[in-house]
Amino acid sequence: MIGCVGNDFIAQSRKSSAVTSESTLAFIAAVLSAALAVAAVLRNRRGGAAWWFALGMFGLALDSVLTGVCLSVIGLEKLAFWQEWALILKAFLAVIWLAFAVTYSRGDAGESFRRWRILIAIACLLPVAAFVGFRGDLIQVLVRPNSTDLWISFNSAGKIVNVAILVGTVLVLMNLERTFRAAVGTMQWRIKFLVLGLAVIFFTRIYTRSQALVYSGHNNSLTEVEVIGLLVGCALLAVGYLRSRFREIDVYPSRAVLHTSITVLLVGGYLFIIGVLAQIVARYGGAASFQLQAFVVLVAIALLAVLLLSEKIRQRIKRFVSRHFSRPQYDFRIIWTQFTQATSSAIDDPTLCAASAKLISETFNVLSVSVWLFDEEKNKLRLEASTSRARNAMSDDAIEFSAIDPGLTKMRKAFDLEKIKDDWGRTLRQISKTQFSEGGNRAGVPLLAGDRYLGLIILADRVNGVPYTVEEIELRNHARQRAGSVSNHLGLFRARLKECRFHA
Known part of the structure; x- marks a missing residue:
C-alpha cells in the first residue's frame, strides 16, 4: 500500500x-x-x-x-x-x-x-x-x-x-x-x-x-x-x-x-530504554536526534562487551586492583567453594577432569589446560579433558602414548616443561603444542594421591605469558591435591562397584 x-x-x-x-x-x-x-x-x-x-x-x-x-x-x-x-x-x-x-x-x-x-x-x-x-x-x-x-x-x-x-x-x-x-x-x-x-x-x-x-x-x-x-x-x-x-x-x-542470559538482560534493558526515550521524544520533540542517541547506546554496549571479553584486559584489571588496593589476587574461600561444587557431582573421570580443567583455566587465565590420567592396565597416559581440543578430536592416536618414564613418575612438584631434556619431556611438548608464541612456558603439574601417581595436568598459553606468583603456585598445588584426591576416590569407588557386580 x-x-x-x-x-x-x-x-x-x-x-x-x-x-x-x-x-x-x-x-x-x-x-x-x-x-x-x-x-x-x-x-x-x-x-x-x-x-x-x-x-x-x-x-x-x-x-x-x-x-x-x-x-x-x-x-x-x-x-x-x-x-x-x-x-x-x-x-x-x-x-x-x-x-x-x-x-x-x-x-x-x-x-x-x-x-x-x-x-x-x-x-x-x-x-x-x-x-x-x-x-x-x-x-x-x-x-x-x-x-x-x-x-x-x-x-x-x-x-x-x-x-x-x-x-x-x-x-x-x-x-x-x-x-x-x-x-x-x-x-x-x-x-x-x-x-x-x-x-x-x-x-x-x-x-x-x-x-x-x-x-x-x-x-x-x-x-x-x-x-x-x-x-x-x-x-x-x-x-x-x-x-x-x-x-x-x-x-x-x-x-x-x-x-x-546476558542476551535477555541486555535486550530487555535496551528495549526499556528506547521505550522511555520514545515517550520523552513524543512529548518534548527531538525525534530527529533520537535514532542517533539510541544507536550510540547500542555501540557503547557492544564496545563494552568486547572489552569485557578480553582476557588480557580482565587480567590487567585484576592485577591492578591487587597491586594498588592491597587486596589478594584470589579469594581462596570462593575458589574452593567453586571447585567443590564443580566436582561434587562428578561420577566419572571425564566429568571430573573437564570440571577441573575449566576451573584451572578460568582461575589462572590459562587458555590451554589438558588433564592426563594414568591407565594402569595399558601403562599409558590418556588425555581425559582439554580446553583446547574438542571431544570428537580425542580419538587421535597422538594423544595416547607410553610415556610412563621413571623420571616422570618421580616428579612430585610442578615443573617447567620447557626445561625437561629427557625423552618424556620432548614427547609431552610435542603433544601439547601451544597456540600463542607469547603464552609463556608450559608447566606440568603431577596428580598424586599420597605416593600413588594418578596423572598429569599441563598448563599452556597463559594470557600475556606472565610468570606465576608465589600465591598462584601455592593455589595451584592445593588444586592438584584436591583433584588427585577426588580422582583417587572415584577410582576406589569404581573398583568397589566392579567387585560387587562380580560377586553378584
Whole structure:
C-alpha cells in the first residue's frame, strides 16, 4: 500500500550522489557476506552448522542487496515492493540463523536441533503465511511533511512479522551466548570473534526492528544501520576465520543458563530504554536526534562487551586492583567453594577432569589446560579433558602414548616443561603444542594421591605469558591435591562397584 504524496518533492530533495554512496556500501557488504559463506563451506563441507552458516550469510548478502536497491529507489511503488520482500527475507533469516545457533559447536547438535525443531518449523510458516495471505498489505510508504526521507509504515500484519523477527533474533543471540559461555580457554578464543561478529549483526537488527515497533515504522535511511552493522560484523567474522578457519569446537551448554542470559538482560534493558526515550521524544520533540542517541547506546554496549571479553584486559584489571588496593589476587574461600561444587557431582573421570580443567583455566587465565590420567592396565597416559581440543578430536592416536618414564613418575612438584631434556619431556611438548608464541612456558603439574601417581595436568598459553606468583603456585598445588584426591576416590569407588557386580 502506498501513500502517494509529494513525488515531485521527493525527486527534488534527494541527492543522487548520496544515494549512490549508501547503496554502494550495501553492495560491498553483500559481497563480503557471500565471500564468508563460500569460505565456510570450503573449509568444512561435512558440518551441518557450516551449511546453515553459509545459507545465513548468503541470505544476509541478498538482504543487503535489497537494502541497496531500496536506498537507491525513489519511486514509492517500487520501494514498497522491495521493502516487503526484504521484510519476508528477514523473517526467513531469523529461522536460518536459529538453526545455526542451536547446532554450532554443540557436542549434541542433533539432539539440540530436535529440541528446537517444532519452534523452527512454526517460525518457517510465518513468512510463508505473510507472503501468501498479506502480500501487498504489509507495508505502507509515506512522505511525512517537512521531511526529505521516505517513511516505511507497517500495517498490522507487518507488525506481527516484525515481532517474530525480533523474538527470533533474540533466540539466536541467546543460543550463541550459551555456546560461548560453555566454552573455555583456547576453545572460547577460537569462536570468540565469530560470536562477536554475529552479535554485532543481530544486535543492530534488534535496534532497527525495535525502532519499527516503537514508531510503527521507520525512515528508509534507517536500513543503513543494518548495512554498517553487517560491514562491522563481516570484519569480525573475517578475523575469526583467520584465527580458526571457522573450525568448530565441541561443548555441551547447560539448559539452566537461560535464566541468567546476558542476551535477555541486555535486550530487555535496551528495549526499556528506547521505550522511555520514545515517550520523552513524543512529548518534548527531538525525534530527529533520537535514532542517533539510541544507536550510540547500542555501540557503547557492544564496545563494552568486547572489552569485557578480553582476557588480557580482565587480567590487567585484576592485577591492578591487587597491586594498588592491597587486596589478594584470589579469594581462596570462593575458589574452593567453586571447585567443590564443580566436582561434587562428578561420577566419572571425564566429568571430573573437564570440571577441573575449566576451573584451572578460568582461575589462572590459562587458555590451554589438558588433564592426563594414568591407565594402569595399558601403562599409558590418556588425555581425559582439554580446553583446547574438542571431544570428537580425542580419538587421535597422538594423544595416547607410553610415556610412563621413571623420571616422570618421580616428579612430585610442578615443573617447567620447557626445561625437561629427557625423552618424556620432548614427547609431552610435542603433544601439547601451544597456540600463542607469547603464552609463556608450559608447566606440568603431577596428580598424586599420597605416593600413588594418578596423572598429569599441563598448563599452556597463559594470557600475556606472565610468570606465576608465589600465591598462584601455592593455589595451584592445593588444586592438584584436591583433584588427585577426588580422582583417587572415584577410582576406589569404581573398583568397589566392579567387585560387587562380580560377586553378584
